[in-house]
Amino acid sequence: MSAVVSLNQEKEKEVGVIGAGLVGCLTALALQKKGYKVILFELRQDPRLKSTKEKNLRSINLAISDRGIKALKYVDENLAKKVLDKVIPMRGRMIHDSKGNQESQLYGLYGESIKSIDRGYLNQELLNEIDIINKSGVGYPIEVLFGKKLINLSFLGEEENPTVTIVDQSSHQEQIFEFDFIVSADGAFSATRHYLQRYVRMTFKQEFIDTCYIELSIPAGPGNSFLIDPNHLHIWPRDKFMLIALPNQNGSFTSTFFSSWELAESLNTDTKILNFFKEHFEDGLKLIGEDNLISSFKNNPKGSLVQIHCNPYNYKGKAILIGDAAHGMVPFYGQGMNCGFESLRILLEMLEKNNFNTEKAFNQYSKERHQDLEVILKLALDNYNEMSHDVTSIVYLMRKKIDSFLGRLLRGKWLPLYTMISFRGDIPYSEAISIEKRQQNIIKKLEAAIFVGTIYAAVKISKYFASKFVK
Amino acid sequence: MSAVVSLNQEKEKEVGVIGAGLVGCLTALALQKKGYKVILFELRQDPRLKSTKEKNLRSINLAISDRGIKALKYVDENLAKKVLDKVIPMRGRMIHDSKGNQESQLYGLYGESIKSIDRGYLNQELLNEIDIINKSGVGYPIEVLFGKKLINLSFLGEEENPTVTIVDQSSHQEQIFEFDFIVSADGAFSATRHYLQRYVRMTFKQEFIDTCYIELSIPAGPGNSFLIDPNHLHIWPRDKFMLIALPNQNGSFTSTFFSSWELAESLNTDTKILNFFKEHFEDGLKLIGEDNLISSFKNNPKGSLVQIHCNPYNYKGKAILIGDAAHGMVPFYGQGMNCGFESLRILLEMLEKNNFNTEKAFNQYSKERHQDLEVILKLALDNYNEMSHDVTSIVYLMRKKIDSFLGRLLRGKWLPLYTMISFRGDIPYSEAISIEKRQQNIIKKLEAAIFVGTIYAAVKISKYFASKFVK
Numbered sequence: 001m002s003a004v005v006s007l008n009q010e011k012e013k014e015v016g017v018i019g020a021g022l023v024g025c026l027t028a029l030a031l032q033k034k035g036y037k038v039i040l041f042e043l044r045q046d047p048r049l050k051s052t053k054e055k056n057l058r059s060i061n062l063a064i065s066d067r068g069i070k071a072l073k074y075v076d077e078n079l080a081k082k083v084l085d086k087v088i089p090m091r092g093r094m095i096h097d098s099k100g101n102q103e104s105q106l107y108g109l110y111g112e113s114i115k116s117i118d119r120g121y122l123n124q125e126l127l128n129e130i131d132i133i134n135k136s137g138v139g140y141p142i143e144v145l146f147g148k149k150l151i152n153l154s155f156l157g158e159e160e161n162p163t164v165t166i167v168d169q170s171s172h173q174e175q176i177f178e179f180d181f182i183v184s185a186d187g188a189f190s191a192t193r194h195y196l197q198r199y200v201r202m203t204f205k206q207e208f209i210d211t212c213y214i215e216l217s218i219p220a221g222p223g224n225s226f227l228i229d230p231n232h233l234h235i236w237p238r239d240k241f242m243l244i245a246l247p248n249q250n251g252s253f254t255s256t257f258f259s260s261w262e263l264a265e266s267l268n269t270d271t272k273i274l275n276f277f278k279e280h281f282e283d284g285l286k287l288i289g290e291d292n293l294i295s296s297f298k299n300n301p302k303g304s305l306v307q308i309h310c311n312p313y314n315y316k317g318k319a320i321l322i323g324d325a326a327h328g329m330v331p332f333y334g335q336g337m338n339c340g341f342e343s344l345r346i347l348l349e350m351l352e353k354n355n356f357n358t359e360k361a362f363n364q365y366s367k368e369r370h371q372d373l374e375v376i377l378k379l380a381l382d383n384y385n386e387m388s389h390d391v392t393s394i395v396y397l398m399r400k401k402i403d404s405f406l407g408r409l410l411r412g413k414w415l416p417l418y419t420m421i422s423f424r425g426d427i428p429y430s431e432a433i434s435i436e437k438r439q440q441n442i443i444k445k446l447e448a449a450i451f452v453g454t455i456y457a458a459v460k461i462s463k464y465f466a467s468k469f470v471k
Numbered sequence: 472m473s474a475v476v477s478l479n480q481e482k483e484k485e486v487g488v489i490g491a492g493l494v495g496c497l498t499a500l501a502l503q504k505k506g507y508k509v510i511l512f513e514l515r516q517d518p519r520l521k522s523t524k525e526k527n528l529r530s531i532n533l534a535i536s537d538r539g540i541k542a543l544k545y546v547d548e549n550l551a552k553k554v555l556d557k558v559i560p561m562r563g564r565m566i567h568d569s570k571g572n573q574e575s576q577l578y579g580l581y582g583e584s585i586k587s588i589d590r591g592y593l594n595q596e597l598l599n600e601i602d603i604i605n606k607s608g609v610g611y612p613i614e615v616l617f618g619k620k621l622i623n624l625s626f627l628g629e630e631e632n633p634t635v636t637i638v639d640q641s642s643h644q645e646q647i648f649e650f651d652f653i654v655s656a657d658g659a660f661s662a663t664r665h666y667l668q669r670y671v672r673m674t675f676k677q678e679f680i681d682t683c684y685i686e687l688s689i690p691a692g693p694g695n696s697f698l699i700d701p702n703h704l705h706i707w708p709r710d711k712f713m714l715i716a717l718p719n720q721n722g723s724f725t726s727t728f729f730s731s732w733e734l735a736e737s738l739n740t741d742t743k744i745l746n747f748f749k750e751h752f753e754d755g756l757k758l759i760g761e762d763n764l765i766s767s768f769k770n771n772p773k774g775s776l777v778q779i780h781c782n783p784y785n786y787k788g789k790a791i792l793i794g795d796a797a798h799g800m801v802p803f804y805g806q807g808m809n810c811g812f813e814s815l816r817i818l819l820e821m822l823e824k825n826n827f828n829t830e831k832a833f834n835q836y837s838k839e840r841h842q843d844l845e846v847i848l849k850l851a852l853d854n855y856n857e858m859s860h861d862v863t864s865i866v867y868l869m870r871k872k873i874d875s876f877l878g879r880l881l882r883g884k885w886l887p888l889y890t891m892i893s894f895r896g897d898i899p900y901s902e903a904i905s906i907e908k909r910q911q912n913i914i915k916k917l918e919a920a921i922f923v924g925t926i927y928a929a930v931k932i933s934k935y936f937a938s939k940f941v942k
Binding site: 172191194198201202261 | 620622638643645660662665668669672673674675676677678679732775777
């Protein structure tokens with residue numbers, strides 16, 4: 001499973017991959033290694049060209065964890081190593097309260113970590129890997145076409161091969177490509193999905209949550225030192241809004257402010273922004289710096305957060321949606337990319353199991369993957385409350401402690417949910433949530449037993465004392 | 472409100488209307504009469520051209536009722552008259568049981584009718600009306616551009632005026648148009664909606680129901696006579712599937728078969744089709760004819776049915792979705808077009824009330840219209856059960872009779888739901904459903920009272936008889 005050798009019996013097959021983001025690039029690499037001829041289309045210009053370097057609108061640092069790493073390794077062990085060389089491990093959350101106190105809450109039972117990485121950097125590494133593969137002369141080269149907008153998708157003739165119409169963003173010339181099949185990783189606002197819906201009776205839902213994010217930054221200290229612990233994901237939870245910060249290799253932190261749109265839009269003058277941060281994030285403000293805060297807050301775009309649900313994800317063996325195009329999610333469980341990469345790994349495994357019969361594999365994927373995707377979408381949404389509020393609640397912390405205690409006591413037989421999602425890529429999301437439900441029931445029973453036991457003991461004790469002293 | 476005079480203070484404003492279907496054409500006409508300069512774009516070729524006459528894939532005959540007529544009259548009294556000249560009134564459902572018996576169930580309390588009309592015919596009439604307006608020289612002519620595909624929509628600059636990129640389907644040349652605002656009526660698979668979602672945090676859901684439809688037809692009898700009663704909507708309800716038929720002016724009926732996809736796809740040979748119809752629709756089969764049935768069943772496309780939910784419908788005062796693009800619905804309440812026309816009327820009224828300030832009007836529309844649209848979407852879906860199953864249930868028929876009885880008894884104070892939806896365009900959908908809930912509670916209490924009263928009487932009577940005869 002880990003060493004990828006070409007098992008593909010039908011080497012001449014041509015595949016279009018739509019979208020050269022993280023999942024699209026990895027898909028192109030994976031399919032090339034399976035022996036397919038791949039053309040990779042991207043709407044934007046090459047992000048590595050200085051002339052076209054655009055403001056990356058999606059630069060929340062990513063936390064790569066077990067599912068993402070597993071998929072990278074599945075595609076290429078060396079690629080995984082290269083990527084992991086450039087990450088910063090985060091072993092827990094660092095909670096900053098309003099008085100400036102910090103408290104560490106570890107993610108794993110044994111010091112496991114999720115790994116902070118810059119999205120743009122990872123994307124460029126994946127594109128570089130394509131160049132390396134192409135230069136190696138092994139297999140068909142991957143053709144990467146930037147600045148190409150998909151404006152139509154149809155499935156024509158007896159074969160129903162996907163026919164993709166592309167417009168060059170500079171010349172405005174149309175080009176038409178026919179493939180054996182396409183894999184679309186063109187993001188939450190997927191154009192492919194739009195056209196696919198003319199062929200597939202696809203249940204589809206997109207839901208925006210009333211949360212806006214604004215990207216901020218904490219500069220590095222003297223000599224590229226970290227001003228706060230680099231091995232934590234820092235959170236300033238304030239219930240209805242929060243600030244977070246993830247470390248970068250150069251000593252800086254990428255920070256993000258989350259709040260309701262109403263609140264974010266009401267902070268529209270320098271004074272309002274400053275006063276708000278002074279009141280709620282005094283230590284955060286010192287780290288960010290006043291001028292830096294004001295300029296970022298006013299100039300950086302306000303981002304929206306959307307959840308995407310589809311079912312099914314494919315049209316026969318001819319087209320399939322993957323990544324955010326199929327299951328875009330809010331970032332609060334740090335699973336967006338990890339889940340997208342995992343989806344690719346699972347899809348590839350199904351292709352292998354079905355002897356590269358795409359119709360069987362794609363149908364199986366739609367059928368079996370759906371429940372896992374629905375679970376992680378729900379977890380991602382629910383985790384906003386956990387991050388912004390629950391982490392400060394006594395009941396939450398007590399439960400978490402019992403959970404960790406049992407996790408260590410019953411090593412391997414009791415798995416905290418976070419451990420299963422982030423550090424146990426071998427457990428499907430849907431199975432993780434079933435195990436968690438069972439465990440939570442046990443904890444609740446334990447709590448009830450402790451409650452009853454305590455009351456019983458209290459009654460006994462007071463009776464004893466009563467009998468002793470009151471007569 | 473009925474006579475349309477231009478109240479528009481800003482006569483130079485240019486509007487793009489996307490989609491020249493029923494709602495799009497009526498929108499173009501309405502806005503022209505308000506003094507706007509309108510360009511109307513349509514993906515397909517002019518349906519009136521013989522050379523391009525395509526198979527109309529959506530030829531379920533429509534039932535126009537009060538809300539649709541009200542909107543037509545609002546735009547143009549004469550146009551409404553022209554349209555109503557060509558309809559066939561249907562005063563009730565004619566239920567065909569499996570033995571060939573027919574039973575009429577009237578729609579209204581006083582012989583009100585919904586009106587059968589061919590979708591294609593109505594569309595052409597609306598296009599002809601545009602030609603008439605253009606020739607009249609009154610106001611700005613409406614420019615109608617056929618064969619134009621929308622491939623981008625953006626809102627650029629300070630003004631954020633909508634910029635629409637169009638590709639000509641023959642020459643493949645791109646053209647760019649800037650408008651003051653656009654109204655999009657480009658159907659359930661709206662391309663505009665796709666691009667709009669990059670600007671609007673739009674909650675969006677599309678749900679396919681597991682029902683497939685196949686268009687059939689019942690030819691006219693000798694001398695263009697009707698073979699069954701022309702003033703009914705004929706239904707052959709068979710629980711999990713059904714056949715319906717709506718009259719045409721030439722003596723024929725447009726008939727539609729609805730079933731699960733599995734069933735429809737299993738009827739894949741001449742024999743299977745024939746045997747199925749012989750078993751379940753014996754009288755229907757005689758009307759359609761065996762050869763006609765087989766050729767229609769095999770050659771006509773299998774249609775899918777989708778429900779579209781959005782919220783909000785607009786981007787500031789710059790773009791708004793209307794009709795199926797905003798609220799596509801299954802055809803079972805006969806409200807799709809009626810609701811789309813009503814949406815237009817309400818939007819126009821809000822424009823007038825807000826002195827043609829589109830931002831205020833569009834925001835108000837999104838806010839106030841949403842609850843009504845959600846109600847009719849739910850009613851449309853629920854009505855499949857009513858048409859295919861409930862109409863044969865004794866409890867349903869009893870309740871319906873009580874409902875009609877009270878409706879006639881308490882004239883105007885008690886309104887059956889169907890009456891409110893189809894014949895009382897002055898009652899918003901959401902209000903109709905509130906009234907219905909109140910009335911149904913009363914009916915349930917009545918039933919309970921009758922039940923208790925009956926038991927009480929039975930006990931009294933049996934006690935009386937017991938005391939008389941048993942001692």
